[in-house]
Amino acid sequence: MAAEGNSKPAKKLSLKENYALLTRGLGWEPSYEKKEDIFRYISFEGVKIHDWDKWEDPFRLTMDAYWKYQGEKERKLYAIVDAFQQHNGQFNVTDARYVQALKLFINGITELEYDSHRGFNILAREFPGVGPRIAAQMQSLDELRHATTQIHTISQYAKYFTGMNEFPYQFDRVWYLSIPKSFFEDAVTSGPFEFIVAISFAFEYVLTNLAFMPWMSGAAFNGDMATVSFGFSAQSDEARHMTLGIEVIKFLLEQDPGNVPLVQKWIDKWFWRGYRLLSLLATMMDYMLPKRVMAWNEAWEIYYEQNGGALFADLARYGIKPPKRAPETIAEKGHVAHQMWSVFYGVRDAVGFQTWLPSDEEMAWMSEKYPDTFDKYYRPRYEYWKSLEAAGTPFKNATLPQLCQVCQWPCLFTESGDPTTLSLRESEYQGQTFHTCSDGCKDIFDDTPEKYVHAWLPVHQIYQGNCFLPGVDPTAPDFNPMYEALRYMGIKPGIDGGDYKGSADATNWENWTSRPANIHEGAYTDAVRDTANPADASARKTS
Amino acid sequence: MTVEIRTKGVKPLAISFGHLQRRFGDKPATRYQEATFDIQSTANFHYKPLWDPEREMFDARRTAIVMKDWYALKDPRQFYYGNYTTTRAKQQDAIDRTLDFVEKRDLLRGLSQDTRELIVHAIVPLRHYEWGANTNSAHVSAYGFGTAITSPAMMNTADRLGMAQHISRIGLLIDGNSGDSLQAAQALWTDHADWQPLRREVERMFVTRDWFEVFVAQLLVADALVYPLFFQQIDAAIAGDSGSALSSLSDALMRWYEETAKWIDAVIKTAAAESADNKALLSGWVQTWRDRLLPTLTPIAQRALGNKADDALAATTAALNARAAKLGLAV
Ligand SMILES: [Fe+2]
Ligand SMILES: [Fe+2]
Numbered sequence: 001m002a003a004e005g006n007s008k009p010a011k012k013l014s015l016k017e018n019y020a021l022l023t024r025g026l027g028w029e030p031s032y033e034k035k036e037d038i039f040r041y042i043s044f045e046g047v048k049i050h051d052w053d054k055w056e057d058p059f060r061l062t063m064d065a066y067w068k069y070q071g072e073k074e075r076k077l078y079a080i081v082d083a084f085q086q087h088n089g090q091f092n093v094t095d096a097r098y099v100q101a102l103k104l105f106i107n108g109i110t111e112l113e114y115d116s117h118r119g120f121n122i123l124a125r126e127f128p129g130v131g132p133r134i135a136a137q138m139q140s141l142d143e144l145r146h147a148t149t150q151i152h153t154i155s156q157y158a159k160y161f162t163g164m165n166e167f168p169y170q171f172d173r174v175w176y177l178s179i180p181k182s183f184f185e186d187a188v189t190s191g192p193f194e195f196i197v198a199i200s201f202a203f204e205y206v207l208t209n210l211a212f213m214p215w216m217s218g219a220a221f222n223g224d225m226a227t228v229s230f231g232f233s234a235q236s237d238e239a240r241h242m243t244l245g246i247e248v249i250k251f252l253l254e255q256d257p258g259n260v261p262l263v264q265k266w267i268d269k270w271f272w273r274g275y276r277l278l279s280l281l282a283t284m285m286d287y288m289l290p291k292r293v294m295a296w297n298e299a300w301e302i303y304y305e306q307n308g309g310a311l312f313a314d315l316a317r318y319g320i321k322p323p324k325r326a327p328e329t330i331a332e333k334g335h336v337a338h339q340m341w342s343v344f345y346g347v348r349d350a351v352g353f354q355t356w357l358p359s360d361e362e363m364a365w366m367s368e369k370y371p372d373t374f375d376k377y378y379r380p381r382y383e384y385w386k387s388l389e390a391a392g393t394p395f396k397n398a399t400l401p402q403l404c405q406v407c408q409w410p411c412l413f414t415e416s417g418d419p420t421t422l423s424l425r426e427s428e429y430q431g432q433t434f435h436t437c438s439d440g441c442k443d444i445f446d447d448t449p450e451k452y453v454h455a456w457l458p459v460h461q462i463y464q465g466n467c468f469l470p471g472v473d474p475t476a477p478d479f480n481p482m483y484e485a486l487r488y489m490g491i492k493p494g495i496d497g498g499d500y501k502g503s504a505d506a507t508n509w510e511n512w513t514s515r516p517a518n519i520h521e522g523a524y525t526d527a528v529r530d531t532a533n534p535a536d537a538s539a540r541k542t543s
Numbered sequence: 544m545t546v547e548i549r550t551k552g553v554k555p556l557a558i559s560f561g562h563l564q565r566r567f568g569d570k571p572a573t574r575y576q577e578a579t580f581d582i583q584s585t586a587n588f589h590y591k592p593l594w595d596p597e598r599e600m601f602d603a604r605r606t607a608i609v610m611k612d613w614y615a616l617k618d619p620r621q622f623y624y625g626n627y628t629t630t631r632a633k634q635q636d637a638i639d640r641t642l643d644f645v646e647k648r649d650l651l652r653g654l655s656q657d658t659r660e661l662i663v664h665a666i667v668p669l670r671h672y673e674w675g676a677n678t679n680s681a682h683v684s685a686y687g688f689g690t691a692i693t694s695p696a697m698m699n700t701a702d703r704l705g706m707a708q709h710i711s712r713i714g715l716l717i718d719g720n721s722g723d724s725l726q727a728a729q730a731l732w733t734d735h736a737d738w739q740p741l742r743r744e745v746e747r748m749f750v751t752r753d754w755f756e757v758f759v760a761q762l763l764v765a766d767a768l769v770y771p772l773f774f775q776q777i778d779a780a781i782a783g784d785s786g787s788a789l790s791s792l793s794d795a796l797m798r799w800y801e802e803t804a805k806w807i808d809a810v811i812k813t814a815a816a817e818s819a820d821n822k823a824l825l826s827g828w829v830q831t832w833r834d835r836l837l838p839t840l841t842p843i844a845q846r847a848l849g850n851k852a853d854d855a856l857a858a859t860t861a862a863l864n865a866r867a868a869k870l871g872l873a874v
């Protein structure tokens with residue numbers, strides 16, 4: 001402002017200086033209202049922050065730079081999405097079994113992006129510091145992007161395949177979708193510090209690569225250019241989010257030694273909850289991808305045991321230990337995928353995607369990948385079920401399974417050292433018994449039973465008669481409770497789920513693409529034979 | 544690889560998502576519709592939020608406004624993330640050219656000392672007003688109900704950070720990137736008598752809980768007073784004395800304000816038309832916040848406009864009243 005300053009040439013600013021000038025100092029100490037009335041949620045968890053300015057914003061993006069950078073990514077992404085739609089890219093995937101995995105994605109994952117958007121939005125309002133607020137806003141906006149781009153790409157699939165057309169409705173109601181739904185609602189309904197440790201650190205930093213790498217390579221390997229495109233476009237957002245995750249942990253640990261036990265408790269909890277959620281990927285990787293990329297146990301070894309090991313060794317100097325229940329995840333890695341797929345196969349008439357028994361070729365792959373477990377425990381089961389299918393008396397489970405009060409998975413897991421005994425735990429709270437699937441989930445319940453007693457457990461709700469559409473009369477003579485519960489959940493009975501062979505998706509696939517609906521089993525219908533041998537087809541027409 | 548498909552047999556099972564067909568009929572959906580309608584969860588919530596145990600995680604009861612369908616509050620700009628960011632990126636390209644033009648020619652630094660001081664005194668502190676608006680807009684999107692309103696509110700939150708940074712750049716163009724003007728502006732915002740009444744009301748919005756009231760207070764009333772007063776009236780007064788260097792930079796702010804007003808107006812109009820109760824609430828909020836905010840602008844308007852301040856404030860108020868009346872409110 002001084003006259004002499006004005007005659008000098010303007011100073012050149014580095015990016016860092018520019019960011020600091022445009023950002024720091026935007027906030028101010030309020031004096032007309034009390035700080036605790038403005039930022040109401042930052043003290044009840046017991047975290048102590050002495051200096052918010054010590055939080056270095058890891059992104060250092062001004063808003064205009066964000067718009068330009070993200071706008072450019074969107075331009076590129078939508079060019080691909082447009083081309084994908086124009087060229088019917090949905091038919092480029094390996095076969096329609098791949099699409100069953102996409103159904104889990106749009107119905108179970110897309111709304112998590114939305115919940116994440118909301119969670120970071122709350123932080124963007126409630127954190128007192130400017131740096132953390134801006135970081136949270138940008139992530140909130142990014143998460144809105146992820147939900148949006150997933151909807152825009154997968155909508156093309158939803159037009160041609162069953163079971164994808166009611167994703168927001170299903171997310172709130174389908175029994176196994178309460179696994180992801182309860183996970184994110186647990187995080188968002190926690191305090192802001194627990195949320196950011198849960199999502200930015202435990203989920204994004206520790207576990208996200210595990211979800212991202214196999215999922216993206218699986219999509220690429222199976223010809224799904226739409227998913228690959230939004231996935232890779234989201235990855236540069238993800239890199240920022242992971243940086244936030246590690247920054248926030250260090251910030252909390254450095255601010256006050258009293259924060260260490262709290263952070264440790266949240267790491268233990270959210271590592272376990274995140275692991276349970278992501279192990280849904282185990283079924284996808286081992287069973288649902290027609291062309292497989294790696295087995296679940298290999299992914300867990302690379303992305304948790306190796307990478308996570310290094311991370312926690314690094315955090316030891318703060319007094320942080322590896323997650324309490326990590327050993328269980330390692331003990332289970334040869335079992336979870338097979339146990340989950342078995343349960344889904346059994347209740348296939350009550351799910352919104354189709355299932356099948358693994359082919360001989362697929363079972364050979366699993367024997368190789370899981371030498372200690374597959375042939376011993378799971379192959380005999382599948383071979384038995386195959387024989388039942390061949391005999392025309394396929395195995396079906398008519399009752400829905402008991403769910404874990406915390407992770408909401410069916411209680412299908414077995415004891416760590418004993419794969420023939422189901423792992424079941426019980427806790428008493430206010431005179432009632434609550435069931436959990438594991439020590440990890442029981443720890444979580446016992447720490448905060450007053451929170452988890454409110455869990456909306458779909459199977460309980462169904463059996464209590466709370467899941468019927470208006471106008472349904474449970475006393476009517478032809479009342480079918482399972483059929484009505486499926487309609488309530490937004491699943492079309494007999495269409496969205498059931499056996500893959502003979503399903504609308506498999507049959508349409510062969511009619512539309514003239515390619516087999518299961519590359520491991522050959523064609524199910526004449527539609528494939530017709531074009532495979534044109535002479536054949538014309539001969540039949542003229543005869 | 545292109546796949547041969549028997550196009551004659553290929554008919555989509557559905558032309559759009561089920562929830563969109565139920566709203567808009569059996570026709571192709573736009574990307575705005577796909578990204579917006581019915582996206583937020585509405586049922587079977589699992590836990591009581593530790594920060595608000597009386598309500599659900601998403602809960603329509605965080606405002607006194609009642610809507611039969613929260614998705615009636617559409618955004619006429621039809622923004623979803625993709626067209627929002629590409630629109631802003633394009634606008635920023637134009638803004639950058641102007642910033643560059645002004646910087647290269649030292650247009651702001653070349654102004655008289657009085658004018659530069661006036662801009663630092665009367666314009667640059669608004670970066671804090673924008674940061675306050677960012678907080679208030681984040682409150683709307685964090686606690687609002689239904690993606691139709693919260694998604695554009697999230698974008699507005701980002702916009703307000705962008706506006707705060709644009710105004711900061713005006714300061715840097717004056718102080719030659721030393722940051723002195725930003726420091727001076729912060730001291731003005733926190734301590735100078737001219738700015739305290741406005742800061743008082745901004746902080747009052749910070750403790751206002753009803754998110755729809757915050758929406759009205761910040762985005763309808765406060766912005767409708769602040770933007771035209773500072774970026775038209777005061778800007779014009781400065782231009783009259785010193786040329787249009789500042790106007791070339793305020794122009795982006797006014798354009799943004801006018802674009803955003805289309806969304807605000809659509810929301811208010813629809814909510815007011817929903818019921819007599821809504822109309823009464825909204826009208827009451829407009830009156831209350833107008834009567835609180837208007838006097839706060841007098842000191843700074845007098846400093847910048849001298850004896851024309853009363854006329855400028857009267858014109859701004861009349862415009863707000865006319866706008867509110869047009870939206871169906873009784874003010
Ligand atoms: Fe995301
Ligand atoms: Fe569990």
